[in-house]
Amino acid sequence: MGMLYLRTFYCVQNIVTTTGSGDCLASTDLERCFFIGLITGGDILFSIAFGFVQSLTTVSSVNEEEKNFIDKIVRIESYMDEHKMNSKQKKRVEEYFAYAFV
Numbered sequence: 001m002g003m004l005y006l007r008t009f010y011c012v013q014n015i016v017t018t019t020g021s022g023d024c025l026a027s028t029d030l031e032r033c034f035f036i037g038l039i040t041g042g043d044i045l046f047s048i049a050f051g052f053v054q055s056l057t058t059v060s061s062v063n064e065e066e067k068n069f070i071d072k073i074v075r076i077e078s079y080m081d082e083h084k085m086n087s088k089q090k091k092r093v094e095e096y097f098a099y100a101f102v
Contacts, residue, residue, distance in 0.1 A: 006032055013039055073097060 010032040017039050026032040076097060080090050 003029055010036055017043055 006029055010026060013036055026035050073094070076093060077090075080093060085093070
C-alpha cells in the first residue's frame with residue numbers, strides 16, 4: 001500500500017511541476033524517490049532565484065525613491081538657508097516634507 005502512495009505522489013509531482021513530459025521515467029521505487037528529491041530541489045532553487053530577482057528590482061526602485069526624497073530635502077534646506085529662515089520655521093517645513101513624502 002505504501003508503494004502505491006509513492007507512485008501516486010511521484011505522478012502528481014511530475015504533473016504539477018510540469019516536468020512530467022515523459023523525459024524522466026522512473027520504473028523502480030528508488031528511481032521515483034530520486035526523481036522526487038531532484039524535482040523538489042529544482043523547485044526550491046527556482047523559487048529562490050525568482051525571489052532574488054524580485055528583491056533586486058524592489059531594492060532598486062526603493063533606492064531611487066529614497067534618492068529623490070533626499071534630493072528634495074537638500075534643495076529645500078538650501079532654499080531655507082538662502083532665505084534665512086529661523087530654526088523653528090525650518091523644523092516645521094522639514095516635518096511637513098517628511099510627512100508628505102514618506
